[in-house]
Amino acid sequence: MMPSAAFARRRFPFDAPGYKTRSPAAMRNLTEDNMTDAVIAGIGEATDARLKEIMVRLVGHLHDFVREVELTEEEWLAGIRFLTAVGQKCDDRRQEFILLSDVLGVSILMDAINNRKPAGATESSVLGPFYREGAEEMAAGANLSKAQGGEPCIVSGRVTGPGGTPIAGALLDVWQTAPNGLYETQDPQQPDFNLRGKLRTDTAGRYEFHTVKPVTYPIPDDGPAGRLLGALGRHSYRPAHIHFIVSAPGYVPVTTQIFTEGDPYLDSDAVFGVKSRLVARYVRHETAADAVERGVTAPFHTVDYDFELVAEG
């Protein structure tokens, strides 16, 4: 990947002449002006080069931030307490630092940088904190929902390579919330692995599964990340979506989300993840006859979405 313009403009302190010969005496009587160089100079020469690059930039930005806002001791302590609370909110089922990264746009920015795609290929979106490994592989047409409630929905489409070449045997790892807006890992009332499953495409590259129509939901806002959203006057809603990881041998896997046309939060997603080409049209079917033909109950929805993968290498 190409370094960004900002990267190219910036000078590394350790590129400066004399960097390696900096005297350790510089580590005393440090001031606002030379503190950053001193911390960077303290990094040992045997340090992994990538870790060093990351830490040089991190320390530089952290110090610039403190200098620019002239952070007070009270504000610093509030920051320490906030970060501590974020860490302590994390457990086996909740990752509050990922949530914080999501609501500050860091996750989707990182996603964009790591998943630059050619035109036509399905765009990526954030994995989010609710992915769970080990979902069951199901037959085509299987129902991901193991519980009652919600409007039935049939999701189908194709997985192709560039130019629409069908990919047989592609794997779709799918997960979504229940009609109450909660993933099964957030909700002890739901069956284990409810609304999670893996599907494979047929020889024509087609996939199909039954589920319930995804709903708009708030991200968990009862912790520090939610308090921050509140203080910033932001809501915590995400537009309805279904998560997919689509993979096939010889192709670059894509982690993405398919959103619902008409959702009121498409333009104010709490985690900034919406792309127009990831928005799909859900068709509502009202009649019992249609429902019987498709093996569901009315009213139900159908949605058709095609994924296009990029060839590896």
Next chain:
Amino acid sequence: MMPSAAFARRRFPFDAPGYKTRSPAAMRNLTEDNMTDAVIAGIGEATDARLKEIMVRLVGHLHDFVREVELTEEEWLAGIRFLTAVGQKCDDRRQEFILLSDVLGVSILMDAINNRKPAGATESSVLGPFYREGAEEMAAGANLSKAQGGEPCIVSGRVTGPGGTPIAGALLDVWQTAPNGLYETQDPQQPDFNLRGKLRTDTAGRYEFHTVKPVTYPIPDDGPAGRLLGALGRHSYRPAHIHFIVSAPGYVPVTTQIFTEGDPYLDSDAVFGVKSRLVARYVRHETAADAVERGVTAPFHTVDYDFELVAEG
């Protein structure tokens, strides 16, 4: 306080014409280039102005960091796990985020920004994570040490205002490690509030207390902050010091540390806190006669250090 030069050079995105009229449609199809503006534009107009300023700068620096290093997903996840571990290492007796702030030079930078002093006034240094409120006020000459071991030490000096005017009744809140390098809060073997105490100056502005000679010690390096130090090829030692908060009515209190002349870590303090004018000379006394006269046992040390406070207002 004056904004720094870096602050003055930088343009706030929200200073740009049209900022307030940004369309919410900008929140869809975000890219590496416009993500930062979108996150900032999402901050509500009713948000506290200072919080907004802090968050605008924070998001800007965080995003610039991610773009400049082109942070990979694996590195991002390593960062998430590191921060989570830092938060989960914190408890009633340990504040790993303060330790992280200390070893990255953030605490001492923030200290420098918030405690700019005129020439002659005693410089500040970091509070550190081991301060404890509620230490007992002791009579002049009292011994802070409630345990055996260590070389006796008599600390004395004056607290003055500008120009050497003595301050009577100034309060010195003092704390230090035991001879094993641990603060009493880190060490269940030590008596409660061992090596912590408050002293007042007499009418001549003089103070005196007995203690044990402070030792060089490593900051707690069995947690994530310590692992980071290791990965950066840095040691975890601090030069020996005694912590003081010196205050008096009508004067700006100073939080500082008095270091020991000759300590091998004065020029490589793990938390970057040493200033030459905070280094004091410990005089070693060998004879039993001297010891008897001063009410201690030989060998013992004496150190004399004067604090100069800045008048308020």
